Amino acid sequence: MxxxxxxxxxxxxxxxxxxxxxxxxxxxxxxxxxxxxxxxxxxxxxxxxxxxxxxxxxxxxxxxxxxxxxxxxxxxxxxCNDQNASELRKQLPFTRPQVIGLTPAIGTGDRVGLATPGHIRAVRKLGVFPVLALQSIREMKRTFRSPQDVMNDVSWAVFQEGYRDGFAADADHLKTERDIRATFEAGFTMYTIDPSDYVDDEADEYDLKMLKEKFEQLPWSDLACDRKDLFEMYLEKEFK
Missing domain, CATH: 3.30.200 (Phosphorylase Kinase; domain 1)
Structure with a gap:
């Protein structure tokens, strides 16, 4: 060689x-x-x-x-274009992201596509599993990048650094099905849904009567469950 x-x-x-x-x-x-x-x-x-x-x-x-x-x-x-990046991930599997599971990890989030080699060198010293492709749709729009751009930049950086210890890709702050599809097609392995548009910021100030009224007004048909189902899923359950 x-x-x-x-x-x-x-x-x-x-x-x-x-x-x-x-x-x-x-x-x-x-x-x-x-x-x-x-x-x-x-x-x-x-x-x-x-x-x-x-x-x-x-x-x-x-x-x-x-x-x-x-x-x-x-x-x-x-x-280093889209087609060649896609083929690179097929030929050299270490350049494509993995499902992270319960592995302790750290997100880096290269916002411009130039910093990932430095991130890789840092995590090598720390011995943690990196989420190298980590960017929200909002940030992508502001930096004129697409989900595919983010994924490709990370793949080339992983190849450049010869990094073979694995990494994940988190599509952050997803609000629409369109954004979910775009990040899925780009190969992201983790999806962070942002429901903030549907969060009632005043809920902490409601009394019990108002909370019950708001609860009854939830769009149950859209949620594909009823009140009983919701109680069974969450009431008196412990989540870790």
Whole structure:
């Protein structure tokens, strides 16, 4: 693997192209080598594979450049776009989020898509499970990002840092079915529903009579349960 990277570096040096390889991203799958590099200010993915009997793992990526390093090795260069991020998660499973379960975790929440490598380095020192993709729909709108953008940025960062200890993705402050679908399709593994539009902020000040009236006025048909069901689900129950 080191020889392959050295050949690639020398090839580009001979072409007078200024590149930086993220050494922590280098990974082998079968007879194919994956890694990330930066050329000028743009991060790109590189796949190096044998000229003879090439593995098919790279066939669904969309390349922007390809060529021969020598008689034995070919290379392809890819932009870090949506299609390639989606295929990356299929080929390298450590770049896709996991269901967190009851594992102790910490949410990071990279709001602009640039800070995740630093977050990964921090959690490595702490030994906690990170929720790397963590952003509310409101924040996405304000930063002109989509759920897919958030997921893709995290996947590329995990690949860049060679982080294989797992991470989760929390779609935060969800208020509409449309937002839930968008985050589900992007691959989020945790969903935080925001019911604040339906919360009566004055409830703490109501007397018992008013509370009973408000309770009776709840939209029971929309809730798909009746009063008895609600009592059975929550009354005198302990939740941890």
């Amino acid at each position: 080191k020889d392959t990277i050295r050949i690639f570096k020398r090839f580009f040096e001979d072409q007078k192209r200024d590149i930086k390889i993220y050494d922590s991203s280098v990974v082998e799958k079968g007879n194919v080598t994956f890694f990330l590099m930066r050329e000028k200010y743009e991060r790109k993915m590189v796949i190096i594979y044998p000229s003879r009997n090439p593995d098919d793992v790279h066939k669904n990526f969309i390349a922007e450049e390809e060529g021969k390093l020598n008689k034995a090795l070919n290379y392809k260069i890819y932009s």
